[in-house]
Amino acid sequence: MSGISRAVTKRFSSTITIKPTPSKTHLHQPLPSSSFPSGYLLTGVHAGVKKKAEVLDVGIILSTSKRPTSAAACFTRNAFKAAPVLVCEQVLAENIGKARAIVVNSGCANAVTGKQGMEDAWAMVKETDALLEPLTSDTGVHDTLVMSTGVIGQNLPISKIIASIRSQQRDQKTRSLGSDFNSWERAAKAFMTTDTFPKLRSRVFTINGVEYRMAGMDKGAGMIHPDMGPPSIGSLHATLLGAILTDAAVSPRSLQRALTYAVERSFNSISVDGEMSTNDTILLLANGAAAERAGINVQEIDEETNPSGYELFRQELTEFAIDLAKLVVRDGEGATKFVTVTVKGASTYQDAHKVASRISTSALVKTALYGEDANWGRVLSATGAAPLSAPLHPDRVSVTFVPSDGSTPLPVLVNGEPENVDEERASEILRLEDFEILVDLGGGDDAEVARYYTCDFSYEYVRINGDYRS
Amino acid sequence: MSGISRAVTKRFSSTITIKPTPSKTHLHQPLPSSSFPSGYLLTGVHAGVKKKAEVLDVGIILSTSKRPTSAAACFTRNAFKAAPVLVCEQVLAENIGKARAIVVNSGCANAVTGKQGMEDAWAMVKETDALLEPLTSDTGVHDTLVMSTGVIGQNLPISKIIASIRSQQRDQKTRSLGSDFNSWERAAKAFMTTDTFPKLRSRVFTINGVEYRMAGMDKGAGMIHPDMGPPSIGSLHATLLGAILTDAAVSPRSLQRALTYAVERSFNSISVDGEMSTNDTILLLANGAAAERAGINVQEIDEETNPSGYELFRQELTEFAIDLAKLVVRDGEGATKFVTVTVKGASTYQDAHKVASRISTSALVKTALYGEDANWGRVLSATGAAPLSAPLHPDRVSVTFVPSDGSTPLPVLVNGEPENVDEERASEILRLEDFEILVDLGGGDDAEVARYYTCDFSYEYVRINGDYRS
Numbered sequence: 001m002s003g004i005s006r007a008v009t010k011r012f013s014s015t016i017t018i019k020p021t022p023s024k025t026h027l028h029q030p031l032p033s034s035s036f037p038s039g040y041l042l043t044g045v046h047a048g049v050k051k052k053a054e055v056l057d058v059g060i061i062l063s064t065s066k067r068p069t070s071a072a073a074c075f076t077r078n079a080f081k082a083a084p085v086l087v088c089e090q091v092l093a094e095n096i097g098k099a100r101a102i103v104v105n106s107g108c109a110n111a112v113t114g115k116q117g118m119e120d121a122w123a124m125v126k127e128t129d130a131l132l133e134p135l136t137s138d139t140g141v142h143d144t145l146v147m148s149t150g151v152i153g154q155n156l157p158i159s160k161i162i163a164s165i166r167s168q169q170r171d172q173k174t175r176s177l178g179s180d181f182n183s184w185e186r187a188a189k190a191f192m193t194t195d196t197f198p199k200l201r202s203r204v205f206t207i208n209g210v211e212y213r214m215a216g217m218d219k220g221a222g223m224i225h226p227d228m229g230p231p232s233i234g235s236l237h238a239t240l241l242g243a244i245l246t247d248a249a250v251s252p253r254s255l256q257r258a259l260t261y262a263v264e265r266s267f268n269s270i271s272v273d274g275e276m277s278t279n280d281t282i283l284l285l286a287n288g289a290a291a292e293r294a295g296i297n298v299q300e301i302d303e304e305t306n307p308s309g310y311e312l313f314r315q316e317l318t319e320f321a322i323d324l325a326k327l328v329v330r331d332g333e334g335a336t337k338f339v340t341v342t343v344k345g346a347s348t349y350q351d352a353h354k355v356a357s358r359i360s361t362s363a364l365v366k367t368a369l370y371g372e373d374a375n376w377g378r379v380l381s382a383t384g385a386a387p388l389s390a391p392l393h394p395d396r397v398s399v400t401f402v403p404s405d406g407s408t409p410l411p412v413l414v415n416g417e418p419e420n421v422d423e424e425r426a427s428e429i430l431r432l433e434d435f436e437i438l439v440d441l442g443g444g445d446d447a448e449v450a451r452y453y454t455c456d457f458s459y460e461y462v463r464i465n466g467d468y469r470s
Numbered sequence: 471m472s473g474i475s476r477a478v479t480k481r482f483s484s485t486i487t488i489k490p491t492p493s494k495t496h497l498h499q500p501l502p503s504s505s506f507p508s509g510y511l512l513t514g515v516h517a518g519v520k521k522k523a524e525v526l527d528v529g530i531i532l533s534t535s536k537r538p539t540s541a542a543a544c545f546t547r548n549a550f551k552a553a554p555v556l557v558c559e560q561v562l563a564e565n566i567g568k569a570r571a572i573v574v575n576s577g578c579a580n581a582v583t584g585k586q587g588m589e590d591a592w593a594m595v596k597e598t599d600a601l602l603e604p605l606t607s608d609t610g611v612h613d614t615l616v617m618s619t620g621v622i623g624q625n626l627p628i629s630k631i632i633a634s635i636r637s638q639q640r641d642q643k644t645r646s647l648g649s650d651f652n653s654w655e656r657a658a659k660a661f662m663t664t665d666t667f668p669k670l671r672s673r674v675f676t677i678n679g680v681e682y683r684m685a686g687m688d689k690g691a692g693m694i695h696p697d698m699g700p701p702s703i704g705s706l707h708a709t710l711l712g713a714i715l716t717d718a719a720v721s722p723r724s725l726q727r728a729l730t731y732a733v734e735r736s737f738n739s740i741s742v743d744g745e746m747s748t749n750d751t752i753l754l755l756a757n758g759a760a761a762e763r764a765g766i767n768v769q770e771i772d773e774e775t776n777p778s779g780y781e782l783f784r785q786e787l788t789e790f791a792i793d794l795a796k797l798v799v800r801d802g803e804g805a806t807k808f809v810t811v812t813v814k815g816a817s818t819y820q821d822a823h824k825v826a827s828r829i830s831t832s833a834l835v836k837t838a839l840y841g842e843d844a845n846w847g848r849v850l851s852a853t854g855a856a857p858l859s860a861p862l863h864p865d866r867v868s869v870t871f872v873p874s875d876g877s878t879p880l881p882v883l884v885n886g887e888p889e890n891v892d893e894e895r896a897s898e899i900l901r902l903e904d905f906e907i908l909v910d911l912g913g914g915d916d917a918e919v920a921r922y923y924t925c926d927f928s929y930e931y932v933r934i935n936g937d938y939r940s
Binding site for chain 2: 416
């Protein structure tokens with residue numbers, strides 16, 4: 001059977017109904033300065049990577065604590081790692097889990113940029129190192145981690161970026177580094193590409209009687225977005241970046257273990273369209289400045305020497321990372337639903353996570369959510385397609401739709417048998433903006449429950465990509 | 471951060487532009503009776519599973535050859551297997567790779583139907599066995615394979631189906647079993663659910679001087695479709711079913727090995743939305759009737775005793791299965807593109823297949839295709855996310871867009887470096903209905919090339935699911 005090759009040129013119009021996207025203004029509110037970790041200076045500036053004047057596109061975060069700052073990172077598992085990712089890996093390896101600064105640019109991903117891309121990423125690191133003096137390591141290693149997001153396949157306008165970093169030198173009138181809400185917000189804005197609001201959160205917690213603070217920002221949007229550069233040069237796509245800062249003192253190895261644990265349950269538990277990008281990076285700095293604030297000597301949190309303190313820290317970090325990650329889902333273009341997919345009763349946490357991931361990223365499930373359809377058949381298909389460590393028992397699987405308003409959950413499948421469902425009630429739950437799909441695989445409660453966060457697949461998704469040329 | 475729970479009730483209108491779907495009439499043409507394999511009787515009838523009068527919903531295929539008929543099958547890997555799948559597995563196991571008949575119904579998948587579902591599937595088998603007398607095995611095993619497709623979670627209207635099978639008994643005036651094109655077409659129509667045309671193909675080939683014929687039908691559509699029953703009872707989703715019949719004589723074990731090989735390169739190499747369903751089944755019967763037609767004694771094709779004959783048969787079967795599978799892609803609702811994704815230079819065929827699959831099923835890539843965007847960045851991301859047996863070398867990867875009209879291919883990425891692409895030319899190729907995306911992983915030509923067939927992600931996809939309630 002041969003293909004028919006012809007240009008499709010005719011177009012015609014049709015009227016359709018689009019559901020409005022829920023308002024997002026409540027997701028970005030001012031935060032009290034007393035909730036921000038001590039010992040950090042931040043800013044966001046307009047370097048000119050993005051064309052539009054005044055739009056912030058370079059962000060700088062410095063740790064000014066006298067103590068060494070531990071650093072941890074999680075990177076994309078994509079085989080094509082962007083230059084900034086490769087440079088970060090090297091900096092952390094040489095500096096054995098320490099770093100004092102983060103520099104980020106948006107508007108250009110510095111990915112698939114060859115040798116020049118690597119040189120440019122190192123240049124950003126060195127220029128930011130210079131801002132840290134006299135706090136930089138004297139061992140000759142670098143202290144800065146770098147992130148980029150934006151168009152792939154284009155080189156950075158590196159001279160503009162270098163100029164903007166130099167504008168933050170101590171002796172410059174243009175220096176805008178600060179520690180108030182406005183400074184944190186400017187840094188968060190510099191991350192943004194397709195995001196519709198800067199994603200910034202803070203948190204205060206206590207361990208062993210000492211108060212610690214954590215704040216962070218991330219970027220990413222739950223749906224893909226149109227290309228912003230000429231198509232065949234390269235394209236933008238939903239990179240996930242995050243920077244979390246705390247004034248707790250944590251050993252490098254425990255910081256990394258805690259971050260890996262937290263990322264699995266947060267940034268790796270959200271449905272964003274498409275694959276893990278070439279640039280995905282989550283960074284975490286812990287500078288121990290809480291001790292300075294408290295005026296006391298605080299021992300570093302470490303899993304070996306203080307297991308209960310470590311577990312409390314890891315728990316706080318995980319909940320915080322989940323909060324940040326959820327913002328990405330809520331910012332899905334055109335998304336009208338925020339759905340939590342909970343999987344219990346698996347053999348292992350990894351199995352539960354695989355099932356939750358499969359359900360949450362299934363196009364069939366996501367369009368059903370958009371159509372407000374309590375569609376357990378598609379949830380089941382996705383469940384049954386996940387490659388698990390132990391076989392599923394179809395006659396032990398139950399699916400329940402759980403409303404977020406506290407009213408009675410609705411079982412639709414119980415131990416493999418479909419229920420006679422009250423259609424009215426199903427529609428009621430599915431019309432809510434927030435609800436939960438609870439899947440019990442029937443294997444008991446030994447394994448940790450997995451929670452995944454997803455949004456619906458909307459018409460906007462395709463319209464943007466299909467019609468942007470018209 | 472708490473969720474906001476409120477019903478989203480306001481709707482508003484907006485005008486958008488939809489591209490027309492290419493015509494499909496050329497995909498269904500009459501086939502010459504001389505191309506159909508000997509020794510088969512077929513029909514399609516209206517039992518009443520589907521509500522609409524006269525719509526065919528039960529299909530029957532009988533092998534009337536005097537020789538035993540070898541049978542092979544490939545089934546869904548989903549953990550939730552529908553009753554007909556479980557019954558087929560049992561029939562083939564008991565009958566050690568032989569079967570003489572296939573019965574199929576559309577309109578109801580007989581999935582998630584418990585004990586009753588199993589009883590109903592066995593009833594369909596027994597009633598069809600009765601049509602075979604006196605050719606049925608006298609060893610007490612069953613001779614019929616059963617398939618179902620349609621709504622999940624609802625029981626079959628089994629009495630209607632039984633009545634329709636009995637209507638084909640020898641002594642019935644209603645008997646419509648035949649061997650002409652019309653009979654084959656009726657059977658193919660009985661498979662259809664969301665298909666817009668019956669998918670039927672035939673093929674003639676020669677091995678060792680003997681002419682053989684092969685014909686078959688499949689069903690499935692490249693895009694998902696709206697639910698056809700009340701939503702929470704269950705839903706329809708894109709099940710892939712296929713039945714291939716040949717008059718070659720092939721040993722059961724070689725038939726199974728050939729089918730597994732062919733399915734990997736055909737039905738497992740097409741992008742259909744969503745997961746493998748609860749019902750996916752491909753069946754293959756080989757009844758040896760070509761010998762009767764030729765009036766000669768022909769030895770059974772077997773990999774051990776006749777390796778070259780086996781390889782030729784396997785090749786013909788694979789090409790035929792690819793033809794049938796491509797029809798499913800071309801029938802994607804609203805799809806405007808037919809794209810072949812070719813991956814060469816991998817370490818193994820399995821790696822090449824994984825990369826091709828990742829690219830072909832990526833929502834990011836598919837919407838780019840709809841937008842006629844030569845987007846190598848998304849192709850690259852999908853490539854880099856596939857879990858391979860050997861690591862990728864980013865600086866050895868090349869991506870080329872190949873037009874189907876014989877004009878010059880367009881390289882967009884060569885050995886990891888982006889090309890300066892002629893935008894006009896890129897648009898020209900992407901405006902064609904058919905083209906190829908060629909990815910070379912740079913590992914040389916030792917491994918077999920993988921070819922995957924996909925269509926674009928269109929607005930229709932979401933509109934159908936999002937608006938079906940309005």
